[in-house]
Amino acid sequence: MLLEKILRNRLEQKKILLMTHIVLGYPSFATNRQVIAQMVDNGVDCIEMQIPFSEPMADGPVILKANQDSLALGTTVADCMAFGAEMSRLHDIPFLFMTYYNIIFKYGEERFFRDCLSAGVKGLIIPDLPPEMGEAFFQLATQFQVAPILIFAPTSTDERMAKLNNSAAGFIYCAARRGVTGKKSEFDDDFNAYLARCRAATSLPIAVGFGIRNHNDVAAITGKADMAVIGSETIRLVEEQGAEAVGPFIKGLR
Amino acid sequence: MLLEKILRNRLEQKKILLMTHIVLGYPSFATNRQVIAQMVDNGVDCIEMQIPFSEPMADGPVILKANQDSLALGTTVADCMAFGAEMSRLHDIPFLFMTYYNIIFKYGEERFFRDCLSAGVKGLIIPDLPPEMGEAFFQLATQFQVAPILIFAPTSTDERMAKLNNSAAGFIYCAARRGVTGKKSEFDDDFNAYLARCRAATSLPIAVGFGIRNHNDVAAITGKADMAVIGSETIRLVEEQGAEAVGPFIKGLR
Amino acid sequence: MNKDGFFGKWGGAFIPEILHETFEQLKSSFKEAKEDPDFWQQYLDIMSTYSCRPTPLTFAENLTRHFGGAKIYIKREDLNHTGAHKANNVMGQGLLVKRMGKKRVIAETGAGQHGVATATMAAKFGLECTIYMGEVDMLRQRPNVFWMEKMGATVVPVKDGSKTLKDAINEAFRDWVTNVDSTHYVLGTACGPAPFPEMVSWFQSIIGTEAQQQILAQHGKPPARVYACVGGGSNAMGIFQGFLDNNAVELVGVEAGGKGIATGHHAARLCGVDASPGVAQGYKTMFLQNDDGQMLETHSVAAGLDYVGVSPILADLAEKKRVRFASATDDEVMQALDLTMRMEGIIPALESAHGFVQAFKEAPLLGPDDAIIINQSGRGDKDIFTIAHAFNDPSWKEFIIARGKEYDK
Amino acid sequence: MNKDGFFGKWGGAFIPEILHETFEQLKSSFKEAKEDPDFWQQYLDIMSTYSCRPTPLTFAENLTRHFGGAKIYIKREDLNHTGAHKANNVMGQGLLVKRMGKKRVIAETGAGQHGVATATMAAKFGLECTIYMGEVDMLRQRPNVFWMEKMGATVVPVKDGSKTLKDAINEAFRDWVTNVDSTHYVLGTACGPAPFPEMVSWFQSIIGTEAQQQILAQHGKPPARVYACVGGGSNAMGIFQGFLDNNAVELVGVEAGGKGIATGHHAARLCGVDASPGVAQGYKTMFLQNDDGQMLETHSVAAGLDYVGVSPILADLAEKKRVRFASATDDEVMQALDLTMRMEGIIPALESAHGFVQAFKEAPLLGPDDAIIINQSGRGDKDIFTIAHAFNDPSWKEFIIARGKEYDK
């Protein structure tokens, strides 16, 4: 089933979906397995798995360090692809890859899409690949039915959102604010106005990410967005309290 | 009696005269007294007493250091003047002051000459005062009968020597070589030719200085020059062996 | 450049969505400025009153005699205010920032040279300024940090990755996506997302325009070859542009050979075999990366050449064989530097000395009717800590030890 | 100057006889050169191709706004090759040395700036080179020693007297009287025996000639006042000569006030009350000396101003009231430096900053129709060890301590 369809089905049961984020190979694939199990068991609806890259330019300090540590431990793209396949087999929620374009470019775009398809990975989030730069990429995405998830930003104009929407599939990832991952956001009037613009620009489900850390944050966007994205916060949690802390944390979010 | 006359008288008794050099106040006026006594007792014919100056630009390391140490001990020009008077009274040889022009300029040229006259100092050696720069000085020298001793250098042309001779009195100081005080000189054919030029340029007695250190050096110029000048060597001697070593050293020179 | 910012298959603008609008503004401001002859005149004015353009073209008579071949000319970007060609780029971008009405600038710096230049421009133009610098580079180039701070800039040490230039660039981008409304990122070389490669090259073309006129005036005809070191590629692009349209002039870019290409400790992207096409830091070029696309550590005695990527315009010109690429090892660089100081009384920056190495290898092969130009992108006296260290100068070490002890009391 | 080298009652040539002939040769070579228009053209050519003359005149817009009075212009001698106006003098003397056929040059240096310039000139002209430098100054300016050595010069530490500039001058004279046939003494400032004051001033007049034309072009009329720091007086003489014949232009020389004129720790010869007429180092001028004529120790944060004497030409102009003299304390200098860096992105040498201090005091008293020019004789980044030290910069100290420990292993 296509990513958008899966999410829409889930949305029939829930007021808001939850998407979480992990960095593959950090602190280890074993821990990734535990954390993902806890997430799935506690109702997470979608997981983005970041394939680490040496230059994660859109990421803040927590994820940056996780990328570097994972690479230092020897994580390869092949490892990540195999792990993605394993998780998709094991768990009945959609898995996405999040990474930077160079990973895919070096792997070979077509090969990457083919392998994603056979791994059962449902979508890709590539923060440094705007539609203008990825003609072949977006064609392959359609061809292999792996959703290219695009990002709306508060700085995006209505025209720009419309244009992005034309290339996007699965859902739209609305960045809650300027900046990199891992810092707090305010869900104020400005934010609401922005979110309304997002909603108007697309008929895809919309996810909100950047700075969502707790029950209150999730509550603040419930009813306005379709999915809340928890990014750096679970990495911090695993670092400080271990994988077991993830389950209760996720449970408490909604 | 005028300096030239005194020297000529002495030359009637000796094949070559000896002039020695001391730095006033170094290592102390007391030592100066002892050293001068030894010098006079052992037949020195003329003594140049250097009034220390902070910038002794024509002096080499030994005399330079002696200048600085003397000043550091607090030697003043007034001390030197008084000491000059004392020595002239005490010893029956001509005493000269050697110093740099600033000392005289600051003291007041006329006052300096007057004080030299009354101190019985017979001449002045001022290495940084060529005749062109000292019109008043050379007039005062004539007026006060204190001989302005000028220096010939190996680089001086015949014309220049003639010109210097016009302003000089007492004797001509022929620098044996280029450079500053305190280094060895060669008394070779070049030197002899130079000395012949000096002799031709003046009817004043001629002294040779710079690098005369021992009996052999003195012997080398005997018959060619009228006076040998021992400069840095006695300072070195006093430093290394004390004032008492000066007498025997002087005795051995001729 | 095509409309998407590509040169052949290189370049582009691979940027996070948050920067899209700011790039639109930048592209249109740049386009307007480029079409406005007053803008270039304003640029020339400030470069000739605040820096000392035109910088001279010096005939290196002694080196020419020494090598006994082509006449060697040196384009003296070292005489710019702040001591390198970097001044050209920052002053140009500063004028553009004024036009765009932004109040704050940020920059990355490797050698410190671009950081000093940017801090200087910010002081002159009254802009707030933050400079990102890899921690390793900060240690290599401490005096530059001091001057940046004195010029009122905040210098932020970057402790991620290899702690050098590429990491400083990432960190600057992170700042930019956060403060996109108020801030312009003064990229220091002809790299990064479009329009930076073209824009930086445009400002730097002032070097080539001058050099082209100067060599005609002094030598009577164009040079046979032009040499420039290549870090990001801005000084090379700057001087090459004066001669690009004359195919009789051979253009030679010299990359950091580090400890030798074979050792893997180098920064040779366009010569050598370790680089491959990739996309990072917002643009597509030849990167030193592994098979997975992870960037490698690079090495050079010259911090300013110690970078994984290279100008997409140069990648294109390399592919089209319009520019030939060579590399110079650290050791060769120290020798060329030594010779140039002794024979000409000129101190090239370690970066610039790479160009000298290759020129010295080739000068004897040309005739006395030929001229070659070496672009001296900067002066080496800013590099005292690196150069004295690389020469292993004992009295320098003694001096530092003594000073250190004095401070440690 | 009269035939004996006097300006009013100042100057002359109080030299040992051994140097007489060499001064005759120097005087006649200088006279010939001065009368030969080709010589000046040759000088202009080398200064515009080897250094970057004309150096710019920079309008200091921010400082002007800050002080709210006269328009402040800065003459940028810091952009010369080797970083100061000293280059003008040495290149000129270098051409003269070539003319005289001598093969070796010697020089004294205080700040190190003149030593670096001379070593540079010697490398360029293929001359043997020895530099005398006070041991105290060598410690203050170690990087300059390194560069001189790298340029092939021998640097001799002078351990006599106060171990600073004046002692280095004495020592250079000692070398000269020893090696008079082969050697030219490249005196670094407008002091010493005639013809040096006139000759050095002549070469430096290039500054004033340019500045005079530039201010007319940029401001439309001559400046109200011109400021220059005064060590030996060469940069001041250089710029003043562009305006000497226009009595409407007030000329202001700024000496080192050190810890304050009242403390006695300074180098104020033409303002202040501690100096008196004297004769030393071959010329007559106002010296800082005691009643016996012994030279005093001087003090300045700027090694290049830390000197007992001063140009006899300036002594004469002071007496004739054509040039007004003021002093700036070390503290004031650090403040002016700080302000100039932050507001204009320009780093004056500590020496030059003295001129800035006085200009800053007076600028508010003039109107916006008036222009003033400050001669920025050199750049401060050569002074990192002195400046960072004087600012008491903690991270600089940490850096030096760490580096020292590394070397001490």
Ligand SMILES: Cc1ncc(COP(=O)(O)O)c(C=O)c1O
């Ligand atoms: C003096 C100098 N030359 C060259 C470079 C390399 O940069 P680019 O290749 O952009 O000219 C640098 C970079 O810092 C530099 O400081």
Ligand SMILES: Cc1ncc(COP(=O)(O)O)c(C=O)c1O
């Ligand atoms: C930058 C600079 N300015 C000024 C001076 C002082 O010399 P002068 O008074 O001869 O210009 C020096 C001397 O070293 C110097 O280095």
